[in-house]
Each structure stands twice: as C-alpha cells, then as structure tokens.
Amino acid sequence: MLKHLKEHTSDNLKGKHGLAAGDAAQPERPDWTIDQGWDKYTPAEHAVWKTLFERQSKLLPGRACDEFVDGMKNLPIGPGQIPNFEQLSDVLMKRTGWQVVAVPGLVPDEVFFEHLAHRRFPAGHFIRKPHELDYLEEPDVFHDVFGHVPMLMNPAIADYIQAYGEGGLRAQRLGVLDKLARVYWYTVEFGLLKQKDGLRIYGAGIASSYTETVFSLDDPSPNRIDFELERVMRTNYRIDDFQESYFVIDSLDRLLELAKIDFAPIYDRIANLPDFEPGTLLPSDTLVSRGTGRYHDAKRAVVHA
C-alpha cells in the first residue's frame, strides 16, 4: 500500500504535492528538479528495484490494462537496473511529448502542477529500503517510474495528466484543490478500467503495489463503483491503507472527456454539499461489485477495541 499524496487530504492541505522524499530541502533550481544521479545508485539499490520489478511483473499479466502492458513493453524499463530518466524521456518524448524529471522529494503543489502542465513528470529519484517493499511513506522511483510512466505512453492519459496540471493551478487559485485531488487519486493513482476481458488496473498506486494489486481486483472487501465525476469529487480517500472504494471507467477515453470539462461550475455546485466517506455507497451508484467491507471493518474493530 502506498501512503502518499498525503498533503492532499482535505484537512491537511499544506501545500506540497504528491511525490516523494519527506520534507526535502528546496533544491537550487526553482522548479525543484535535480540530476537523477544515475551513476550513484548502489548495487543494493538496483537490487531492490529488481526485486520489486520481478515480483510485480509476475503479478500484473491479466491484471494490468492492455495500455499499461503496451507502455511497459516499449520503454527502456527492465529488471536489471533502476531506469535512467533521460532514456525514458527520449522514448516518451517521441510517443506523447512527455519527459521524466528527477525531484528529491515532495514538491510544492504549484511546482508539481507546473511540471504536469508542461508534460514533465516529476519522479522521486530515490528507491525504498529493502524492509519497505510493501509500505511506502512516500512514492519513490519504483512507484513513479514503474507505476506512472507506462501509462504516460498512452495519448489519453498523457493529455489527461497535462490537463490535471493546468486544472490544479486553477483549483489552487479557487481554493478547491481537495476536490480536484480526489479525481486524480481515484483515476491516475487508484483507477480501475473495464476491459472486454474483465476488470483491469490502470492506476499507478495499484500497479506499483504488490498487495494492492491483489486487494483491488481479487479481494471481496472493497466496493467497485462506476466512475461519476461529482460523486468522486465529494469522496474522501484513504491515505494510509488500501482504498475502501475503487472507481471504474469503461475506457481511457473517458479521461479525455474529463480533460475537456470546465470544472468551475461543478466546484460551485458541490461547494456546500457534504463529502462522502471512502466506504459509503449511495443509491445513485452503479456498482461493478458491492464490497463486503470486511477488511476495513476488521481494522476499525481493532482500533475501537
């Protein structure tokens, strides 16, 4: 599971977004980018990558969506070593005009959005420690590269994430970033996709997590609900555990439609409406599968015991 984008919860909007290594000091460059320092990775760090890569590569066939698999196939990403961001960017640039840039850790929201709006994906350059394979405080190079970059090879996702960057700058000015962040969370990070042959993963938070890959698709506990924009914008999410609900789209083209919508009237419409808890089902929901809630109920029972 992945505890990240934590600054984007509605009650903890401290102005840093998304990615990475704790409260890293601001680097010299104003856009917070640093050199990846690929030559400085140690054999032990490459070995952590290899462990994660091989474990996830075994699990994802039949679970990751076709677009993820295609993207991965066409990128210089393999088990042998932590990928080189320049090599990734060369391939991505030709395909969808994106680049991967290295950052040392969490970056301020406006810096993150500026990067996305200009088709630069900020990726944490560090890799988790061997004892942190399944639980991450912050996204590292495995999450950011293995999870996100294959989907950036897809034109729909490429445009959608750029639009999210532009929308993020707007939402920040309007003071509604928490609403927009939920859309990113339940699509780019934890989205599921209906394919002809079944439900598949496209969200990077799932695709880069061994345990959540299994939980999101195979476990009876979570709800799987058809994606509906306003509903998602009003739904809190779990930052420290598996999601209680996953939202499902029919096609990645749905994201392209979202990229074209003017969110301003929606922000107005939902401004005074209540939020929903992550596990709540609504009469208006179209369910792909109703969750038993067993996993999170059991955890709550322990907390309250």
Ligand SMILES: [Fe+2]
């Ligand atoms: Fe992410």
